[in-house]
Amino acid sequence: MTFNSLGFLLFFTVVLAVDLLLRHQGRGRKPFLLIASWFFYACWDWRFLALILFSTGLDFLVGTKIHGTENPKRRRAWLYASLVGNLGILGTFKYYDFFAESLAEWTGANLPLLDIALPIGISFYTFQTLSYTLDIYRKELTPTKSFSDFALFVAFFPQLVAGPIVRAKEFLPQLRPGVSRPNSSKIQEGLSDILIGLFKKVVIADTIGRGIGDPFFANPDAYGTLGAICAIYAVAFQFYGDFDGYSRIAIGCGKMLGFELPENFRSPFTSRTMIDLLRRWHITLSTWMRDYLYFPLGGNRCSPKRALFNVAATMFLVGLWHGAGWNFPIWGLLLGLGLMVSHLRENARKANGVQLSNSPIAILFQRACVFNYWCLVGVFFRAPTFPEAIDVFSSLLRGLSGHFEPLHAFLTTLCLAWFCISARPDQWVGEKLNRLSPEFQGAILVLLLGFIAAVQTSATPFIYFQF
Amino acid sequence: MSISFLYARTILGAVLTVALLNFSIEAMGMRWRHTDASDRGYEIFEVYKEHASQKPDVVAIGSSMTRWGLLPPSLKEKAEYNLRQPVEVWNLGLHGGTSTQIDSLLDLAFSNGRQPNVLLLELGPSFWNGARIDNSTLLYWRWFAPLSHTLERAFSQPWEQTNEGLVNSIYGPRALWLNLAPILYPEKRRDRLQKEEKSRLQFGSFWGSNDLRRDLGRHGALPPIAVRAAKAQKSDQLLLVRPWEVPFGWEEQLQSVLRRCEENGTHLIAWVPPVSAELRNGALKEMAEWNLWASSAATSQNFPLWNYIDEPSVLPGMFFNMSHLAPTGAMQVGVLLADRLSPYLKK
Numbered sequence: 001m002t003f004n005s006l007g008f009l010l011f012f013t014v015v016l017a018v019d020l021l022l023r024h025q026g027r028g029r030k031p032f033l034l035i036a037s038w039f040f041y042a043c044w045d046w047r048f049l050a051l052i053l054f055s056t057g058l059d060f061l062v063g064t065k066i067h068g069t070e071n072p073k074r075r076r077a078w079l080y081a082s083l084v085g086n087l088g089i090l091g092t093f094k095y096y097d098f099f100a101e102s103l104a105e106w107t108g109a110n111l112p113l114l115d116i117a118l119p120i121g122i123s124f125y126t127f128q129t130l131s132y133t134l135d136i137y138r139k140e141l142t143p144t145k146s147f148s149d150f151a152l153f154v155a156f157f158p159q160l161v162a163g164p165i166v167r168a169k170e171f172l173p174q175l176r177p178g179v180s181r182p183n184s185s186k187i188q189e190g191l192s193d194i195l196i197g198l199f200k201k202v203v204i205a206d207t208i209g210r211g212i213g214d215p216f217f218a219n220p221d222a223y224g225t226l227g228a229i230c231a232i233y234a235v236a237f238q239f240y241g242d243f244d245g246y247s248r249i250a251i252g253c254g255k256m257l258g259f260e261l262p263e264n265f266r267s268p269f270t271s272r273t274m275i276d277l278l279r280r281w282h283i284t285l286s287t288w289m290r291d292y293l294y295f296p297l298g299g300n301r302c303s304p305k306r307a308l309f310n311v312a313a314t315m316f317l318v319g320l321w322h323g324a325g326w327n328f329p330i331w332g333l334l335l336g337l338g339l340m341v342s343h344l345r346e347n348a349r350k351a352n353g354v355q356l357s358n359s360p361i362a363i364l365f366q367r368a369c370v371f372n373y374w375c376l377v378g379v380f381f382r383a384p385t386f387p388e389a390i391d392v393f394s395s396l397l398r399g400l401s402g403h404f405e406p407l408h409a410f411l412t413t414l415c416l417a418w419f420c421i422s423a424r425p426d427q428w429v430g431e432k433l434n435r436l437s438p439e440f441q442g443a444i445l446v447l448l449l450g451f452i453a454a455v456q457t458s459a460t461p462f463i464y465f466q467f
Numbered sequence: 468m469s470i471s472f473l474y475a476r477t478i479l480g481a482v483l484t485v486a487l488l489n490f491s492i493e494a495m496g497m498r499w500r501h502t503d504a505s506d507r508g509y510e511i512f513e514v515y516k517e518h519a520s521q522k523p524d525v526v527a528i529g530s531s532m533t534r535w536g537l538l539p540p541s542l543k544e545k546a547e548y549n550l551r552q553p554v555e556v557w558n559l560g561l562h563g564g565t566s567t568q569i570d571s572l573l574d575l576a577f578s579n580g581r582q583p584n585v586l587l588l589e590l591g592p593s594f595w596n597g598a599r600i601d602n603s604t605l606l607y608w609r610w611f612a613p614l615s616h617t618l619e620r621a622f623s624q625p626w627e628q629t630n631e632g633l634v635n636s637i638y639g640p641r642a643l644w645l646n647l648a649p650i651l652y653p654e655k656r657r658d659r660l661q662k663e664e665k666s667r668l669q670f671g672s673f674w675g676s677n678d679l680r681r682d683l684g685r686h687g688a689l690p691p692i693a694v695r696a697a698k699a700q701k702s703d704q705l706l707l708v709r710p711w712e713v714p715f716g717w718e719e720q721l722q723s724v725l726r727r728c729e730e731n732g733t734h735l736i737a738w739v740p741p742v743s744a745e746l747r748n749g750a751l752k753e754m755a756e757w758n759l760w761a762s763s764a765a766t767s768q769n770f771p772l773w774n775y776i777d778e779p780s781v782l783p784g785m786f787f788n789m790s791h792l793a794p795t796g797a798m799q800v801g802v803l804l805a806d807r808l809s810p811y812l813k814k
Contacts, residue, residue: 450640
């Protein structure tokens with residue numbers, strides 16, 4: 001049941017209707033939302049409900065136990081129990097086959113493969129439950145006494161399968177009586193977010209994916225330099241449209257139910273440095289990694305070598321989090337390299353007391369550098385394997401001989417113009433949509449549904465579902 | 468503004484937009500336009516609507532083998548000549564149709580008090596094909612199912628069919644975008660027909676290599692293990708397409724046809740349309756088994772079977788591909804059928 005399917009529309013309509021009836025009843029509403037969230041997850045595969053229940057139960061227990069003792073050893077032991085439990089499940093379901101295959105390739109060891117499907121959203125809810133336990137361990141959060149509140153925090157359906165990764169300290173306070181009650185303006189804002197998200201997913205991301213990205217990556221050998229350039233740029237927009245689209249829909253659904261979910265993207269392609277880009281792209285993952293991995297490793301308040309190692313280690317794991325394949329950690333490491341350069345340049349600027357130039361040409365140049373680096377590195381993310389990524393780069397050097405569609409260039413240029421020149425297109429469109437009457441919002445929703453029905457034989461899954 | 472009022476206004480806007488677009492698209496005759504192929508057979512429903520008040524004497528139901536294999540004017544002309552009386556013939560052959568759609572096709576044939584003298588039921592390998600069921604069923608729900616039908620069956624059929632049926636209820640917005648699709652996907656439109664035809668020849672159905680590639684391409688960002696699994700799954704699906712496979716539950720479907728015919732005093736006549744020599748020669752054993760099944764089905768259920776599968780008067784040049792007749796072949800079949808149908812049509 002993806003957000004861009006009719007099934008979800010029906011499900012969400014029913015949830016909204018019941019939520020509307022229960023909105024004045026603090027008691028009935030939360031259990032209803034919890035059951036709806038579990039139902040939503042069970043629609044993917046009911047068997048994986050056991051995993052989410054295990055994870056929920058484990059961290060609820062561990063959180064209470066850690067809070068209940070001042071003995072550092074016991075606190076640490078409980079923390080390790082949570083880490084082993086959560087990361088064990090994640091490792092088994094997501095990475096076991098990958099490492100077993102890699103080991104077999106390197107050493108010839110013949111480990112049995114599990115060959116099981118990846119439970120959807122496992123990386124996201126694992127990080128959420130871990131953040132709860134880690135925050136309690138650091139004494140930054142008091143555990144909730146209500147199991148159902150905690151279970152709803154873990155399973156809240158808008159953000160369950162592909163984020164944004166919500167922290168307990170952001171979400172649990174919203175479950176207090178009367179806090180998360182929806183109102184008309186929030187609902188209209190939420191509907192605007194859903195419309196923008198759907199547009200980004202089904203019109204921008206899927207059109208680019210089907211028309212340009214997928215054919216190119218299926219057969220890069222057929223394309224020449226121009227075709228490859230268009231496709232590589234286009235794929236960057238496809239990923240952005242897909243993931244930001246999902247996040248916007250999730251945030252919009254949350255708002256319509258009266259909940260605030262954190263922002264996940266903030267016009268990333270307007271970034272002028274790599275540091276800035278990673279502060280704007282998948283913000284909730286970046287901040288999670290920063291707070292629970294990069295800072296505990298020492299961040300940049302240590303020797304330069306150690307600081308570089310910290311960046312590399314963090315970005316390696318960011319890459320690995322995205323998928324079980326060597327191309328993902330390589331992607332992460334290359335982004336880390338960009339970050340290191342960015343840090344070194346920033347340090348040098350600080351040492352010399354120089355500011356980033358604010359002239360329009362300098363801004364454009366800086367944005368172009370960052371964006372182009374992101375696109376090139378993104379090839380490792382998009383190509384199914386490392387050798388296929390190399391094939392893509394070789395098509396860049398093929399000259400004018402290969403396949404090239406002028407329409408692709410047109411669409412890519414359109415995206416480039418829209419995202420790079422306009423600083424905050426989402427904000428602008430969102431404000432316009434908010435001002436529309438509900439009737440027009442309903443009409444736009446139907447037009448987008450018509451688009452989905454016209455171009456898709458089945459709802460195209462969101463790319464980030466696989467993570 | 469209260470929340471309920473806000474929702475009511477939003478829904479009103481959506482419903483009005485759908486109604487307006489459905490009405491406009493219908494009025495412009497664009498409902499059945501499809502970007503990929505103009506000849507999918509959807510137009511029979513428009514023809515049916517135009518002639519809703521007529522009462523046909525012969526109704527043929529089946530797949531594209533009936534659709535392209537029987538030219539109603541030639542049957543009508545020859546039967547009228549033989550009988551010296553007017554004869555009305557409807558061809559409800561459906562491109563991609565299978566026996567799972569029998570009930571809906573019978574609804575068309577017998578609705579509005581129509582009681583045709585003869586129901587010509589295709590007993591050919593494409594209409595009665597177990598491997599094509601899922602695809603063609605979804606095709607029906609996606610394009611033809613009325614909303615009432617969808618809602619009525621919502622709790623008894625798989626969700627996927629209900630989903631497709633509900634999507635069909637917003638055909639106005641869908642058709643609006645479909646007409647823009649050639650601008651968005653020019654390459655797809657240009658290549659698709661050729662590829663589909665090629666894959667149909669190779670695999671005997673419309674699941675083709677282009678679908679396989681497109682689906683895999685769509686999942687291009689998946690890890691290699693998932694891509695391998697998808698490839699294996701799709702290969703299995705292709706292997707499943709066996710044009711001569713008898714579907715499960717055929718007895719029940721035939722019983723349903725017989726019951727409806729009995730209730731309406733209609734003669735049921737089964738026929739097997741001709742197939743090309745290439746298709747026959749490539750599957751002689753399977754075709755013999757098919758013929759055996761068809762004749763035993765007809766004998767056990769007590770209705771006549773007219774088998775033209777290797778009809779010598781339908782020449783090789785009368786086919787436009789392995790399993791479909793060209794108009795010349797369809798005319799020939801119409802004449803053959805008219806002669807045998809005449810006794811049943813005499814008033």
